[in-house]
Amino acid sequence: MLFNLRVVVNVSWCCLALAAVMSTGCAETPAADVAASPASVTQDVAPSAVTEIARAKQAELAAIHQPTSRPDRIILTWAGDPARSQAVTWRTDPSVRTALAEIAVAGDNGQFVKRARQLKARTSSLTTDLATAHYHSVEFAALVPDTKYAYRVGDGSTWSEWFHFTTASTEPEPFSFIYFGDAQTEIKSLWSRVIREAATTAPRARFLIHAGDLVNNSTRDAEWGEWFQAGGWLNAMIPSMPTPGNHEYQSKPATGQTSSLTDFWRPQFTLPENSLEGLAETAYFIDFQGTRIISLNSNEKQAEQATWLDVILKDNPCRWTIITFHHPIYSATRLRDNAKLRAQWQPVFDHYRVDLVLQGHDHTYARSGLVDGQVAVAGGKNEAVGVTGRSETGGTVYVVSVSGPKMYDLEKPFRPQFQRVAEDVQLFQVISIDGGELRYEARTATGALYDGFTLRKRAGLPNEMIEQIPVTPQRLRPPRPPAIPAPPLPT
Numbered sequence: 001m002l003f004n005l006r007v008v009v010n011v012s013w014c015c016l017a018l019a020a021v022m023s024t025g026c027a028e029t030p031a032a033d034v035a036a037s038p039a040s041v042t043q044d045v046a047p048s049a050v051t052e053i054a055r056a057k058q059a060e061l062a063a064i065h066q067p068t069s070r071p072d073r074i075i076l077t078w079a080g081d082p083a084r085s086q087a088v089t090w091r092t093d094p095s096v097r098t099a100l101a102e103i104a105v106a107g108d109n110g111q112f113v114k115r116a117r118q119l120k121a122r123t124s125s126l127t128t129d130l131a132t133a134h135y136h137s138v139e140f141a142a143l144v145p146d147t148k149y150a151y152r153v154g155d156g157s158t159w160s161e162w163f164h165f166t167t168a169s170t171e172p173e174p175f176s177f178i179y180f181g182d183a184q185t186e187i188k189s190l191w192s193r194v195i196r197e198a199a200t201t202a203p204r205a206r207f208l209i210h211a212g213d214l215v216n217n218s219t220r221d222a223e224w225g226e227w228f229q230a231g232g233w234l235n236a237m238i239p240s241m242p243t244p245g246n247h248e249y250q251s252k253p254a255t256g257q258t259s260s261l262t263d264f265w266r267p268q269f270t271l272p273e274n275s276l277e278g279l280a281e282t283a284y285f286i287d288f289q290g291t292r293i294i295s296l297n298s299n300e301k302q303a304e305q306a307t308w309l310d311v312i313l314k315d316n317p318c319r320w321t322i323i324t325f326h327h328p329i330y331s332a333t334r335l336r337d338n339a340k341l342r343a344q345w346q347p348v349f350d351h352y353r354v355d356l357v358l359q360g361h362d363h364t365y366a367r368s369g370l371v372d373g374q375v376a377v378a379g380g381k382n383e384a385v386g387v388t389g390r391s392e393t394g395g396t397v398y399v400v401s402v403s404g405p406k407m408y409d410l411e412k413p414f415r416p417q418f419q420r421v422a423e424d425v426q427l428f429q430v431i432s433i434d435g436g437e438l439r440y441e442a443r444t445a446t447g448a449l450y451d452g453f454t455l456r457k458r459a460g461l462p463n464e465m466i467e468q469i470p471v472t473p474q475r476l477r478p479p480r481p482p483a484i485p486a487p488p489l490p491t
Contacts, residue, residue, distance in 0.1 A: 065225035067093040067133040082168035083145040087270035099136035106150040128221035135267035172290025174434035181360040181401035182213035192230035198428040211360035212245025212326030218262035243295040245326035292318040296325035313352040332366035363408040365422035370395035394462020
């Protein structure tokens with residue numbers, strides 16, 4: 001049986017087009033793009049030919065992302081105290097059964113290597129859609145605070161290059177970090193420029209927060225390969241704090257689970273296990289130079305996390321509190337409203353005066369003023385009863401952002417909480433903390449300033465918020481033309 005399919009005679013181009021569909025899960029190659037190819041023709045193609053094309057593309061991806069004995073996908077994270085420890089994870093092929101890491105205080109010449117100590121890694125095996133790989137992890141412990149270290153990973157004969165990292169101070173010293181909303185699609189092609197622009201904008205950033213949906217289909221090794229390629233050596237020198245989005249969850253029919261955390265997550269990220277059972281390395285917290293940074297998992301066990309959050313905020317020695325998770329408390333996108341999540345978590349945020357909440361999921365940009373759950377505002381679309389708006393007496397700043405190219409429509413009219421919104425803009429955010437002042441900047445993929453504000457701590461009073469929005473128009477899609485009514489049916 002034959003069917004009509006627009007194909008390209010040039011097989012390599014056809015493979016690339018098919019790959020785009022495979023990598024995004026739901027994207028389509030625009031008809032105009034196909035027509036623009038000079039070798040395009042319309043033919044009848046048997047399903048077996050399409051299968052062969054898919055197999056060829058899978059083989060190509062397997063070759064591109066094939067693990068070897070040389071370490072790759074090297075990434076720094078934390079599993080413990082950032083002042084005294086540092087975790088590193090990397091990938092090899094299964095031939096590497098004993099993996100090692102070496103570390104020394106960095107020096108101004110190569111003599112530091114003589115002082116390096118060696119640690120044996122923990123190793124786990126992961127079989128993916130492309131290959132079987134070994135993932136290795138080491139946690140460097142008993143480190144000296146505020147010290148630059150050099151490290152490398154390998155197997156004793158094949159090594160990575162030496163990388164640097166710096167441990168946190170035990171004091172509330174000034175620092176900055178970068179926050180990304182969803183990367184998700186076209187990661188190598190269009191997201192890589194964002195993380196690299198961010199690094200050039202804030203070259204001394206101490207860590208990177210990824211607010212979920214790092215990839216589109218978390219079962220596909222090639223998508224994770226692109227994510228690691230996009231960050232490249234930055235991942236090996238600047239620690240990451242990822243939180244899972246809904247696209248980091250996968251269905252497992254064989255086990256009867258409708259959705260569970262992707263098998264890639266825990267082998268490739270070494271994160272704290274200081275939360276609830278069943279949420280290890282997805283809900284966690286660290287204290288960094290006077291700021292408590294908390295990752296929540298908005299995909300599951302939301303009520304249990306509210307109880308856990310109450311405990312870790314009640315006993316919080318830090319001056320600043322920042323929370324990240326995927327699904328927004330205040331959604332910016334039409335036809336979405338996480339009312340249940342808001343009812344469970346916002347009262348805890350309000351009670352403990354959380355300073356800043358960093359989210360993703362909506363593929364738009366929206367940033368609130370100070371929002372307090374006890375200040376009533378008029379309801380409206382995408383608004384639940386009792387939900388609140390801007391507060392003149394303090395509260396939490398909520399941000400929804402997107403760093404990848406996949407975009408949605410904003411809900412209109414905008415929620416009254418939002419001070420700055422955007423559509424069709426890839427962004428990254430640089431947050432800097434210095435004593436009692438937090439400065440926030442949202443920048444576009446080209447580095448242009450799009451939004452900004454400063455929070456100031458005041459003794460015995462709520463935060464003071466100083467808006468610093470640049471004098472540029474909000475980036476919004478042009479209004480859609482009104483629908484043309486269908487002509488009446490003939491009588």
